Amino acid sequence: MASRFSVLCFCALWSVALLASEDAYKFDNGAQHATFIELTKALRCPKCQNQNLADSDAMIAQDLKRKVHELILQGQSSEQIIHFMKQRYGDFVYYQPPVNPTTIWLWILPIGFILAAGGAVIFSQRKGSTQLSDEQAKHAQTLLEKDD
Amino acid sequence: MKKFMIFGLPLFAFVALLVFLYKGLFSDPRELESSLLQQTVPHFNLPNLMQVDETFNQDVFLGKVTLLNVWGVWCITCAIELPYLTQLRQEGKHIVGLYYDQDIDPDFGQKTVQRVQQEVQQKLAQLGNPYAFNIFDVKRNLSLDLGVTGAPETFLIDQHGRIVLHHIGDLNPRIWDKKFASVYAGLVGAQ
Numbered sequence: 027m028a029s030r031f032s033v034l035c036f037c038a039l040w041s042v043a044l045l046a047s048e049d050a051y052k053f054d055n056g057a058q059h060a061t062f063i064e065l066t067k068a069l070r071c072p073k074c075q076n077q078n079l080a081d082s083d084a085m086i087a088q089d090l091k092r093k094v095h096e097l098i099l100q101g102q103s104s105e106q107i108i109h110f111m112k113q114r115y116g117d118f119v120y121y122q123p124p125v126n127p128t129t130i131w132l133w134i135l136p137i138g139f140i141l142a143a144g145g146a147v148i149f150s151q152r153k154g155s156t157q158l159s160d161e162q163a164k165h166a167q168t169l170l171e172k173d174d
Numbered sequence: 175m176k177k178f179m180i181f182g183l184p185l186f187a188f189v190a191l192l193v194f195l196y197k198g199l200f201s202d203p204r205e206l207e208s209s210l211l212q213q214t215v216p217h218f219n220l221p222n223l224m225q226v227d228e229t230f231n232q233d234v235f236l237g238k239v240t241l242l243n244v245w246g247v248w249c250i251t252c253a254i255e256l257p258y259l260t261q262l263r264q265e266g267k268h269i270v271g272l273y274y275d276q277d278i279d280p281d282f283g284q285k286t287v288q289r290v291q292q293e294v295q296q297k298l299a300q301l302g303n304p305y306a307f308n309i310f311d312v313k314r315n316l317s318l319d320l321g322v323t324g325a326p327e328t329f330l331i332d333q334h335g336r337i338v339l340h341h342i343g344d345l346n347p348r349i350w351d352k353k354f355a356s357v358y359a360g361l362v363g364a365q
Binding site: 072075093 | 203206207208209210276314317318319320321322323324
């Protein structure tokens with residue numbers, strides 16, 4: 027009984043803790059909250075590079091989250107906020123890379139590879155036919171007969 | 175020709191991949207190109223850490239080549255670079271500190287300014303004081319505008335208040351020679 031009670035207590039406290047972390051930022055409406063969640067997932071922490079802002083606990087990530095919150099309350103759009111971050115932390119800070127002469131290869135290479143591979147398959151099928159010449163057929167026949 | 179296609183092409187592709195991946199071994203993912211290079215320092219209005227009724231703005235960088243060093247007493251690497259920065263100051267370089275405190279979380283209450291000043295004075299007395307003065311970035315807004323990711327970081331600012339270099343990590347003789355020395359000499363020479 028006592029253990030069941032303690033489990034219950036633990037669950038209750040745990041959910042309160044989760045709610046508390048969620049409620050640290052206050053918003054005027056649900057749409058703003060949704061934008062906040064979306065942006066903190068799409069923006070990358072400049073310090074711990076394989077985490078987004080929502081996941082990261084680094085000081086810089088907390089500062090950026092606070093800034094995102096502040097800008098949302100000011101009524102700025104997602105694009106404006108992403109632009110604000112890019113101006114300070116470069117394209118790196120946003121998970122979606124821009125298309126430019128350096129990054130265009132990310133799109134060209136896979137498509138190019140598929141085209142080249144497809145072309146190679148078609149080319150080899152056309153050329154490498156399985157038709158045997160008469161002489162080859164005769165030779166094959168003798169080999170088969172020898173086997174018996 | 176066909177032989178080349180069968181053996182040469184995959185070999186070529188393999189070698190190209192090898193070179194690409196080998197180069198990747200030595201690339202530093204933390205080395206980010208600052209997006210503020212060649213731009214003037216963003217607008218700010220912040221107090222002098224040691225004398226909070228005095229405030230600075232971006233014009234404080236005009237007329238002098240400055241090294242702006244982002245630091246804090248809580249930062250271990252900063253403590254390691256302080257003696258070297260002090261040496262740079264003794265060589266006549268103008269170094270300004272951009273100080274920020276870790277403790278901004280309202281849940282834990284803010285440290286008093288006196289407490290921060292005391293900590294800073296202790297640290298500087300112990301390891302050397304390279305700073306002409308310290309700008310107190312109270313809410314870390316200037317750091318954010320400068321694209322600072324943590325401490326220590328150092329900016330080289332020219333006499334027109336433009337950011338010329340942004341270095342992430344500590345400043346040491348090797349980094350100075352490799353990254354700063356020639357640029358700095360160029361700026362001071364032009365002054």
